[in-house]
Amino acid sequence: MRMPRVASRTPRRALVLTMALGLLAAACGAATPSASAPGASAPVATATPGTTASEAPAASAAPASPSPFATVADLGDWPVYHLDAERTGYSPTFPAFTGSMSAAWSTPLDGAVYGQPLIVHGRAIAATEGDSVYALDPASGATMWRRNLGTPVRLSSLPCGNIDPLGITGTPAYDPATNSVFAVAEVTGPHHVLFALNADSGTVLWSRDVDLPGQDPTTHQQRSAQAVANGYVYIGFGGLAGDCGQYKGKVVGVPTSGRGDTISYVVPVAREGAVWATGGPAIDTAGNLYVSTGNGSSTTTYDGSDSVVQLSPTLQLISRFAPKSWAQDNANDADLGSTSPMLLPGGLVLIVGKSGTAYVLRQGALGGIGGQVSSAYVCGSFGAAARNGNTVFVPCQDGLREIQVMPDGTIAVGWKTSTGAGAPPVVGGGAVWSCNIDNGTLFALDPTTGATLASFAVGKLPHFASPTLWQGQVFIGTLAGVTAVNA
Numbered sequence: 001m002r003m004p005r006v007a008s009r010t011p012r013r014a015l016v017l018t019m020a021l022g023l024l025a026a027a028c029g030a031a032t033p034s035a036s037a038p039g040a041s042a043p044v045a046t047a048t049p050g051t052t053a054s055e056a057p058a059a060s061a062a063p064a065s066p067s068p069f070a071t072v073a074d075l076g077d078w079p080v081y082h083l084d085a086e087r088t089g090y091s092p093t094f095p096a097f098t099g100s101m102s103a104a105w106s107t108p109l110d111g112a113v114y115g116q117p118l119i120v121h122g123r124a125i126a127a128t129e130g131d132s133v134y135a136l137d138p139a140s141g142a143t144m145w146r147r148n149l150g151t152p153v154r155l156s157s158l159p160c161g162n163i164d165p166l167g168i169t170g171t172p173a174y175d176p177a178t179n180s181v182f183a184v185a186e187v188t189g190p191h192h193v194l195f196a197l198n199a200d201s202g203t204v205l206w207s208r209d210v211d212l213p214g215q216d217p218t219t220h221q222q223r224s225a226q227a228v229a230n231g232y233v234y235i236g237f238g239g240l241a242g243d244c245g246q247y248k249g250k251v252v253g254v255p256t257s258g259r260g261d262t263i264s265y266v267v268p269v270a271r272e273g274a275v276w277a278t279g280g281p282a283i284d285t286a287g288n289l290y291v292s293t294g295n296g297s298s299t300t301t302y303d304g305s306d307s308v309v310q311l312s313p314t315l316q317l318i319s320r321f322a323p324k325s326w327a328q329d330n331a332n333d334a335d336l337g338s339t340s341p342m343l344l345p346g347g348l349v350l351i352v353g354k355s356g357t358a359y360v361l362r363q364g365a366l367g368g369i370g371g372q373v374s375s376a377y378v379c380g381s382f383g384a385a386a387r388n389g390n391t392v393f394v395p396c397q398d399g400l401r402e403i404q405v406m407p408d409g410t411i412a413v414g415w416k417t418s419t420g421a422g423a424p425p426v427v428g429g430g431a432v433w434s435c436n437i438d439n440g441t442l443f444a445l446d447p448t449t450g451a452t453l454a455s456f457a458v459g460k461l462p463h464f465a466s467p468t469l470w471q472g473q474v475f476i477g478t479l480a481g482v483t484a485v486n487a
Contacts, residue, residue, distance in 0.1 A: 072075055076467050078119040079174035081225030082263040082426065085283040086343045089386030094428030094469040097444055098485055101456040104484035105141035109134055113477030114163070114462045115171030115225065116410055119470045120181065120199045125174070126482045131167035131185045133197060134144070136482060138473060145202040147196050150187030158192070158218055166190075170280065171225035173233060175256050178294030180205060182233045182256075184222045191217045194235065194254055206258035210235055212250065212266070219245035224340070225280030230287045230313035231256055232263070238274025238294060238337075249273040249293050249305075249337075253315055265315040269296040277423065278464045279340030279384025284363060289314040292351060294337025299327045303444060306335040307360075308351050308366055320358065321351075321366035324373075329355060338382045345390055346407050348373065352381040360409040376402065379416075382465040383424035385475035386432070388447070393425045393432050395464075401423055401435050402450060415450035419443050424466035429487070433467045433474060442467065442476060442485060460484045 083088035118125040123135040123144055131152045135144040152167030163169065172183040180196040183310030187193055196205040211217045224236035232253040239247040249267040267273035274294035281289040289311040296305025306326040312320040322336075329335045336353035344350055349361040358378040361367055380395035386393050394401045399422050402414035417434075421443040427432035431444040431453055440461050444453040460479040468475040474485045 012051075017206055028419050037277065039328070046311070060077050060328065064398065075123070076119070077174075078467065078470055079176070080228065081116050081171040081173070081278075081280055082386060082466070083230055085227065085284045087279050087340060087384055088388075089384070090388045090465075091426065091469045093427035095472045097429040097431045097453065099453055101442070101444070101454050101474075102486045104455075104486045106459065106478075106483040107136060107141035107143070107481050109481035110148075111165070111167055112163075112462055112479045113482055114169045114223075114464070115477060116170075116466045117475040117477055117482055118172060118174055118181070119468060119469045119475075120174045123199075124468075124482065124484075125172065125199075125343075126474055126477060127172050127183050129163060129165055129167040129169065130480075131187060132352055133168070133172065133181065133183050133202065133407070135202060138470065138475070138484065139310060141482070141484060147197055147202040147204065149183070149185040149204075150193070153186050153190040158240060158245035161240035161480060162242075163222070169221065169223045170235070171278070173228045174199060174224035175228045175233070178205075178256050179423060180256065183227065184210060184226065184235055189217065192220070192222050192237075193386075194233065195260060195379075196256075208254055208262070210252050210254065210259065210262065212264055214250065214253070215250075219247040223276045224278060226279040227283055227289070228256060228284045229289075232313070234281050234289060236275035236280055236291060237396070239272065243272060246271055248276040251275055251315055253290060254360070263315050265309075265311055265317065267293050267296070267304045267309075269303045269305050273298040273303065274337055277338060277340040277384065278466070282341050284343055288318060288396070289313075289315070290341040290343065290349060290363075290365075292337045292341055292353070294408040295330045295333050295335040297330070299331045302326060302369060304470040306330055306337070308336060308341050308349065308361060310363070310366055314342030319364065319366040319447070320368070320371050321361050321370075321371060323357065323359065324370035325355070326369065327468075329353075335351065340384045342385045342387060342392060344387070344392075344405055348405060350385070350392060350405055350411055352378050352385070354380050354382070356380045358394075358403070358411055360405055360411060374411055376411040376413060377390075378403060378411070378413055383466065386425045386427050388427050391447070393427065393447070395424045395434070396422045398422065400450070402444065402447070416442070417445055417450045417452075419445070419452055419455070421445070423461070424464055426467050426469055428469040433439065434463055435465050435467065435476065437461050437463065440478075442474065444487065456485050458485065
């Protein structure tokens with residue numbers, strides 16, 4: 001896996017929203033800790049990694065869910081990466097953008113925030129490389145609760161990598177059925193531990209080690225966003241930046257109840273094949289997962305690397321696709337694993353990887369080697385795209401691009417921004433929102449033309465930073481914490 005290189009103001013809000021949030025808190029019986037001032041310390045609870053008898057119920061039970069995945073919560077919450085299980089990144093409820101941005105607040109936390117902030121029950125949830133999960137007041141940035149989950153791993157103790165320290169990198173996920181926020185922390189050892197936190201208090205409900213037997217935790221990294229569906233939380237793993245050591249890409253599934261067996265799919269490579277794209281698994285309405293895999297070590301026999309893979313809810317292989325150029329892609333580190341698959345209307349799938357070629361595939365029968373519906377050159381892409389209908393906004397190294405995927409799978413390449421904004425975008429309020437990682441600027445772009453509507457400096461950003469849209473505010477994880485912008 002190789003990668004490319006304040007002032008405070010209260011946001012506008014409707015009185016009805018405030019009343020609704022109050023009613024919701026009362027109905028849930030949630031006790032909300034007192035908020036502290038932005039940047040000030042709040043009571044810190046710590047958790048010992050690993051499943052204990054007090055944290056996980058002893059009885060074994062098969063996971064159950066009334067539907068493949070939970071719908072987006074009421075009041076416009078943002079419960080998972082790019083808002084929904086399909087990872088569209090489109091918010092139909094975000095207020096119409098009026099053309100200007102201003103500072104709301106900026107709250108320093110105990111480490112960089114590589115994942116996308118979530119909104120759960122009217123709280124902004126952020127996870128840090130300091131191995132902490134925070135709930136912040138969206139109005140002020142004040143810490144409502146904080147849960148430290150362990151000691152992060154120093155880069156000097158790892159064979160390679162580019163994050164120091166290494167704690168929580170992948171975006172957490174919220175499950176309304178259990179009222180749990182799930183986050184995977186890399187802790188001293190090292191090892192990777194999945195924690196289930198109560199969304200209202202931050203209390204650890206249970207935890208479980210998610211390293212598979214026989215695999216070396218020092219060479220594996222958890223970067224992709226978690227997904228919740230089918231009564232499981234799904235977790236993708238890849239390697240460290242630099243592709244050092246022996247690792248194999250994998251997807252792990254853990255019951256959201258904390259009871260029952262861990263399931264897994266391991267990419268059938270001799271080495272590499274990372275499942276590392278920041279968007280994580282995309283999930284269709286039947287509960288099937290779609291992930292991309294990175295370059296593998298083989299250039300002679302196809303090994304499931306450089307592919308789009310469709311998995312069942314129990315992580316059994318359904319179908320997969322690889323370009324005819326997979327061997328050359330593996331040799332040149334030009335694979336499809338740098339972005340997450342985008343599910344499209346009409347049963348189509350879009351993938352754009354490092355080589356720049358976009359492929360359109362069919363859900364359920366991805367096409368094997370070279371069996372795409374169509375292909376076209378778009379750009380070298382990293383992260384996760386966003387879409388509104390069949391209009392897709394692709395994160396490109398040289399600037400965001402707009403494309404249309406027609407019902408027959410034909411790709412029409414549209415505008416390209418000249419702003420340098422090429423990080424994973426989201427869509428809402430009549431604008432496309434994306435960051436220029438190099439200069440730390442958030443841009444609002446016209447979705448029809450790509451013209452700049454407004455821009456705002458948000459500070460130093462991690463790779464693949466993606467904004468969150470909620471109630472006229474834009475939240476972004478930074479190398480220092482979380483910044484909110486009024487829009």
